[in-house]
Amino acid sequence: MTTLSWERARDLAAALACVPAPADLPLSEAYGCRLAEPLRALVPVPGTDVSAMDGYAVCGPPPWRVTGRVLAGGVPGQGLSGGEAVEIATGAPVPEGTWSVLPYEVADAADGWVKGVAARGRHVRFRGEDVPAGAEVLGAGSVVTPAVLGLAAALGHDRLRVLAKPAVSVLVTGDEVVFDGLPAPGRVRDAIGPMLPGLVAWAGGRVSGSARLPDGAGALRDALAQVEADVVVVCGASSKGPADHLRAVLGDAEVLIDGVAVRPGHPQILARLAGGALLVGLPGNPFAALGAAVTLLVPILGGPRRGEMSALAGAVSAHPRDTRLVPVRRGENGAVPMGHDRPGSLWGAALAEALAVVPPGWEGGQVELIELP
Numbered sequence: 001m002t003t004l005s006w007e008r009a010r011d012l013a014a015a016l017a018c019v020p021a022p023a024d025l026p027l028s029e030a031y032g033c034r035l036a037e038p039l040r041a042l043v044p045v046p047g048t049d050v051s052a053m054d055g056y057a058v059c060g061p062p063p064w065r066v067t068g069r070v071l072a073g074g075v076p077g078q079g080l081s082g083g084e085a086v087e088i089a090t091g092a093p094v095p096e097g098t099w100s101v102l103p104y105e106v107a108d109a110a111d112g113w114v115k116g117v118a119a120r121g122r123h124v125r126f127r128g129e130d131v132p133a134g135a136e137v138l139g140a141g142s143v144v145t146p147a148v149l150g151l152a153a154a155l156g157h158d159r160l161r162v163l164a165k166p167a168v169s170v171l172v173t174g175d176e177v178v179f180d181g182l183p184a185p186g187r188v189r190d191a192i193g194p195m196l197p198g199l200v201a202w203a204g205g206r207v208s209g210s211a212r213l214p215d216g217a218g219a220l221r222d223a224l225a226q227v228e229a230d231v232v233v234v235c236g237a238s239s240k241g242p243a244d245h246l247r248a249v250l251g252d253a254e255v256l257i258d259g260v261a262v263r264p265g266h267p268q269i270l271a272r273l274a275g276g277a278l279l280v281g282l283p284g285n286p287f288a289a290l291g292a293a294v295t296l297l298v299p300i301l302g303g304p305r306r307g308e309m310s311a312l313a314g315a316v317s318a319h320p321r322d323t324r325l326v327p328v329r330r331g332e333n334g335a336v337p338m339g340h341d342r343p344g345s346l347w348g349a350a351l352a353e354a355l356a357v358v359p360p361g362w363e364g365g366q367v368e369l370i371e372l373p
């Protein structure tokens with residue numbers, strides 16, 4: 001299979017973008033998804049007539065004799081008759097017969113009696129006044145924001161039927177890769193695993209699982225056989241060295257892309273596994289992995305595709321055959337290269353807000369900027 005141009009690789013990945021499927025997710029997992037059906041109130045809010053103020057629930061004209069106290073979560077007890085009041089907390093159910101609530105600030109209370117001016121219905125939140133039971137509060141397709149999650153909980157929902165984000169399972173390979181602490185000589189800290197959840201979430205997916213694998217075809221083959229996700233990302237093992245087993249274990253998978261003419265990140269792979277999931281093979285070099293993820297993974301997850309065009313303000317040399325991805329920040333005269341962009345280093349990318357796409361043989365002129373999260 002021949003190496004694909006960077007543009008064609010990105011287009012092919014976008015054409016294979018995952019279609020979100022309806023699923024019932026707990027509130028804790030639904031953030032950022034779209035509702036697959038309208039959101040309805042399972043209960044009225046408030047659920048019963050409650051006080052909106054700390055003060056006295058009163059009945060009839062003043063003065064009132066104070067007969068008791070009701071706190072939030074309490075039971076209202078006996079109903080009120082004319083000339084009676086109970087001390088009441090905000091959110092507590094008002095007793096039957098309540099005319100209104102007199103806040104402490106305007107109540108004149110002494111010796112078990114209270115006086116004041118109480119307009120009828122004032123400072124009482126009536127059952128269903130905020131949201132009536134059964135009301136459709138949001139339409140299908142609405143994005144589940146933090147406020148939507150709070151509203152859904154208030155309306156009695158534990159789960160939401162949403163268009164679930166594509167699930168991404170991450171496999172990090174390499175005997176030399178360690179996952180915490182200071183790497184000993186010959187070891188290297190995993191710099192790709194920590195980068196992926198944020199990148200995946202930004203692109204529209206969610207990391208549903210991750211595993212750490214030693215080098216070796218057996219471990220990778222077993223892990224791929226067990227994985228349940230829409231997309232599997234394999235980090236490392238994408239090149240042609242003795243420990244690079246990804247191609248060997250692809251078996252009856254359909255390899256769609258094997259190598260992209262881009263620097264860094266050319267040894268990237270896209271395949272359709274026998275079970276239907278897509279596999280993205282990222283190079284082990286961390287900046288190369290980021291470049292490959294932007295090329296294949298982000299479009300597959302439905303993430304932003306095209307960026308704006310911009311001049312480059314700084315010396316950048318094009319590659320004769322490969323597209324270059326150059327970390328940049330926007331400046332007054334165009335995008336400024338950040339440097340520190342060797343394949344093994346994320347320093348430049350960490351300083352950057354976008355990757356400039358420098359086409360093969362580029363001789364100046366505007367280039368596309370791909371936003372980085």
Ligand SMILES: Nc1nc2c(c(=O)[nH]1)N[C@H]1C(S)=C(S)[C@@H](COP(=O)(O)OP(=O)(O)OC[C@H]3O[C@@H](n4cnc5c(N)ncnc54)[C@H](O)[C@@H]3O)O[C@H]1N2
Nearest residue numbers: 174188189190191192236237238239244282283284285288
């Ligand atoms: N004969 C060839 N050798 C190489 C080629 C090639 O075309 N022909 N391409 C080079 C390029 S470009 C890259 S990029 C790498 C890709 O290698 P792999 O994907 O097989 O990855 P590894 O060999 O396992 O590791 C490469 C490098 O990255 C480090 N690494 C691996 N995983 C991680 C991780 N999770 N976090 C941080 N660093 C990681 C690893 O220790 C190596 O230093 O192949 C070149 N070789």
Ligand code: MOO
Nearest residue numbers: 264265266288343
């Ligand atoms: O492309 Mo490698 O991906 O240059 O380091």
